[in-house]
Amino acid sequence: MNDFEWRRQLRELRQPQAPRRDLWADIERSLDRAAPTEAAPHRATATRTTWLFAAGLAAVTVLAVGLMRMAPAAAPATSTDVASVPVWKPDDPRLAGAAIELTAAQYELRQAIQQSPNSAALQRLLDRTEQQESRLRQLGHDAS
Template sequence: MNELEYLRQMRSLNRPTAPRRDLWAGIEARLDEAPAVATPRHRRAQPWLMAAAIAAVAVLSGGIGLHLAPGGSDAMPEARTAWKPADPRLTGAAVELDAAHMELTQAMKDSPQSAALQRLLQKTERQRDRLRNIDKQAG
């Protein structure tokens, strides 16, 4: 086969061709047999899975931050004595707030004059205080 024959064969592939048999009848029959609406069953679990994933990422990033901080885990002693609520429904929020507090404290070491970081740190501390009050009221 030379190049000219190859080019002729390639040009013949560029022409439209009709199928040997009508495919639409089979497709239409299968569409009639299929259920009208398929509802996925995993929709109910998505919010819980997202919350669990966010909590896992926060805990993992906090642990990595502790080990990568200068001086090892001794650099932030408040992280080792983190407050744990008695009500298990509040544990996720406590972990998130502790991780946020730890990250903001580390960021404040890098830029201590940042007013935005100071506001965020104060807001996080207020949220931690509110969570402690909710835990006290709950039981």
């Protein structure tokens, strides 16, 4: 079969074709048979859906309560936490913004370490932040 034959067959497929027999009679018969028995399965499905929804809601509630009980209570921030972060105010106004950001970062890291004291990653971040503040202090000292 060559390319011209394929194209001719494809053109024939585009032509509308009537069904070999009337389909509406079969459709009406199947609808008439399904109508009386359709109400009972729908009611059963609705009841089942309601029960499944209620069970899912109960499961989510139990899970939420369990997670709330497992979560440690967050310690409220006190004024002594803020005092533990040394506040440094550089004389050079160009360094003031960086000093504020570093002080805030140290404060947040110390709060996170209080909640998770065994976190080595948080401790490394705090050490890096303190090193950056030390470099910034050195820049402020060199600029003055």
